[in-house]
Amino acid sequence: MTTVARFTPWQPRLLAYWACRRSRAGKCKLTMGSGRSAPRARTARRQFDRATPQINVEVSTKGHVNEGRIAAPDQTPSRSRRVSILHQPPGDGSVFDVCVIGSGPAGLAVALACEAGNLSTLILESGGMKQRGVASSLPPIRVLNRSVHAALDIATREGFGGTSRAWGGLCVPLDPIDFEARDWVPHSGWPITYPELARWYPEAAGFLDSGRKDLLADGGESSLADEETVTQNGYYARKASLAQVYGARVRHSKHLVLCLHSTVTGMDCDATGERISSLTVRGRDGSEKHVRARRYVLACGGLRSTALLLQLGRDRCACFPAETPLGRYYMGHLAGEIATVVFPDPMRAAEYLYKSDERGFIFQKRIKLADSVQRTSRILNTDFMLRLPPLADGRHGSPALSLLQLLALIPGLGGIAQSNRLSRTLDGRDPISASAHLRNLAVSPLTTANDLAALLRHVPTRNLPLLSFNRSGRYSLRYHAEQIPNPDSRVSLRDAADETSFPGLEVDFRYSDDDALSVIRSHELLDQALRRDRLGYLEYRHPPDQRFSAVLAQASDGYHQVGTTRMGSSPRLGVVDRDCRVYGMDNLYLASSSVFPTTGSANPTFPTVALALRLADHLASIH
Numbered sequence: 001m002t003t004v005a006r007f008t009p010w011q012p013r014l015l016a017y018w019a020c021r022r023s024r025a026g027k028c029k030l031t032m033g034s035g036r037s038a039p040r041a042r043t044a045r046r047q048f049d050r051a052t053p054q055i056n057v058e059v060s061t062k063g064h065v066n067e068g069r070i071a072a073p074d075q076t077p078s079r080s081r082r083v084s085i086l087h088q089p090p091g092d093g094s095v096f097d098v099c100v101i102g103s104g105p106a107g108l109a110v111a112l113a114c115e116a117g118n119l120s121t122l123i124l125e126s127g128g129m130k131q132r133g134v135a136s137s138l139p140p141i142r143v144l145n146r147s148v149h150a151a152l153d154i155a156t157r158e159g160f161g162g163t164s165r166a167w168g169g170l171c172v173p174l175d176p177i178d179f180e181a182r183d184w185v186p187h188s189g190w191p192i193t194y195p196e197l198a199r200w201y202p203e204a205a206g207f208l209d210s211g212r213k214d215l216l217a218d219g220g221e222s223s224l225a226d227e228e229t230v231t232q233n234g235y236y237a238r239k240a241s242l243a244q245v246y247g248a249r250v251r252h253s254k255h256l257v258l259c260l261h262s263t264v265t266g267m268d269c270d271a272t273g274e275r276i277s278s279l280t281v282r283g284r285d286g287s288e289k290h291v292r293a294r295r296y297v298l299a300c301g302g303l304r305s306t307a308l309l310l311q312l313g314r315d316r317c318a319c320f321p322a323e324t325p326l327g328r329y330y331m332g333h334l335a336g337e338i339a340t341v342v343f344p345d346p347m348r349a350a351e352y353l354y355k356s357d358e359r360g361f362i363f364q365k366r367i368k369l370a371d372s373v374q375r376t377s378r379i380l381n382t383d384f385m386l387r388l389p390p391l392a393d394g395r396h397g398s399p400a401l402s403l404l405q406l407l408a409l410i411p412g413l414g415g416i417a418q419s420n421r422l423s424r425t426l427d428g429r430d431p432i433s434a435s436a437h438l439r440n441l442a443v444s445p446l447t448t449a450n451d452l453a454a455l456l457r458h459v460p461t462r463n464l465p466l467l468s469f470n471r472s473g474r475y476s477l478r479y480h481a482e483q484i485p486n487p488d489s490r491v492s493l494r495d496a497a498d499e500t501s502f503p504g505l506e507v508d509f510r511y512s513d514d515d516a517l518s519v520i521r522s523h524e525l526l527d528q529a530l531r532r533d534r535l536g537y538l539e540y541r542h543p544p545d546q547r548f549s550a551v552l553a554q555a556s557d558g559y560h561q562v563g564t565t566r567m568g569s570s571p572r573l574g575v576v577d578r579d580c581r582v583y584g585m586d587n588l589y590l591a592s593s594s595v596f597p598t599t600g601s602a603n604p605t606f607p608t609v610a611l612a613l614r615l616a617d618h619l620a621s622i623h
Contacts, residue, residue: 084253089124089262089281089289096122096257098619099279099293101264101308104162105605106591106612107299108242109207112249113616115256119623122293123256124281126263126300127159129243140504141303142494143558149509150558156301160250160260161243163301163559164605168464169240171210171606172232173201175381177371178482178600184378187329187485188598191569191578197610204610209245211235211361228373229529232383235363236464267296267312267588273319275586295587295619299612302561302594303491307505309565309575309582310493319584326575330489330509330564331599332557334481334519338550339527340389343536346473352386353467362464368601369525377525380482380518381601384526387476388466394436397472400451402437477538481519482599483557484512491564509558516551560604565594580615591615 097119181189261284270277278290298305343349367384389396391405454468494504527538568574571583591612593604
């Protein structure tokens, strides 16, 4: 094995000899900081790194110095030890087994699984090691209706780790009914079955470090005895940012290379038009290089991946049929709060708050309507979770919440009490009764302190919505609901401003009336189940004739980017097949939530990683 050590020109022989003597036949790798002599080696390296000029001297663990080789910082110094992170596209003509475009959750899952299978893998990332929002180096995206689609500097991230840097860490699996062709849900049905994806849930849980693998799909016992409702555990990953989790592994990998500041601007086909022969990649200095691999995986987010395929279809029209669904069926979820759930016995709410399992993983039990109820009532899949009650409503009885509400009213101190995680509860919809809040605070200073401690327990280390027990048994009921696939909700290419610019993307994201009506009907059915079991009831925040408008007023997504490259059983019904291979292309694949034919009620990160691991297994099997 060969190690690269950096020394000043006036003493390379002496230091190289010292390093080789201390390395003990390869146990100390100076660039990796491992082995018994690593502290001394790192100290020597720091001392001489300050001198200039510097060269990279290739040191063999057999004890001799290759003085004739001077390697540039971003080039591979030798075949025996590959530089794992480059800051420009590779230009040495190497052909990798797999090239993954994007380093978010899906891209890292595919790449690291391929690396574990000894496949030489290249990751192309348009950003650097640090997080950035939407970058000028990427195609501009124009959103037609900003009221229903989140700003892209919030919904997307550029840089190693991708959107995991903005991810809350919630891991929820898709349900069996999500894969079915439901006659009340147009364009529903997956070409794979629930067990085909569910078998990868345990490995996805391990990859994301998100808790007990056997409890992800089952909420266990519940005080809801009604057969019309079920519960499901939503686990939270220990660390949401995968850059922190897998950065060291990527740096020291033997079979994986990460290229930062490398933006894919086009895909080149061979003479048959059925294979990608190379990618055109632009570095941050503006120069372009061609990168080659045997197979390519688009994992750069739903919108970016769709844009590259639309560009490929425009340049190579034979790739996709005239009636392709590419760019259509753009979906997300409906999320919001239109009701307060009241538990007459406050202790009955405890099982639906945050809990920790025996290994310290945090999870929350979610309430769902059973598959049988969805079929008979012809509604969409919806999850319900408890959240903090509106702070302005003093009936919550919490001294901590009343303190935050009163602080928010004081000029100059409002910023202390307010945060993104409290924004929904400080919206001012409810009339504020100062007397009710003062009564809550009069309980005792110790009770107020305990309530604040419980409320803020997970703030330093977790990006969790704030939630704590309150003695009134009153909580906001948050919903997270499926959206109907709609071919008129779509993205399309816009012409580039000039020959050197990328074609832009135009987003026409739409909700339908049936999406909102399903949310309202789901609340009604849940209210009936709570009352039947004498567990509680719902208090709506709007009269019946205003609930429909209230749901649509809160409906907004753009984070989840589902459906624009949907999976289908034929090129007419889908963009990719059951193995996530693009129809019409032999060696082009997708790892993205954009291949989901339906959204289900689950946040898509966890099932997307499961699907990416399934894809990596397929790539290894055909290698």
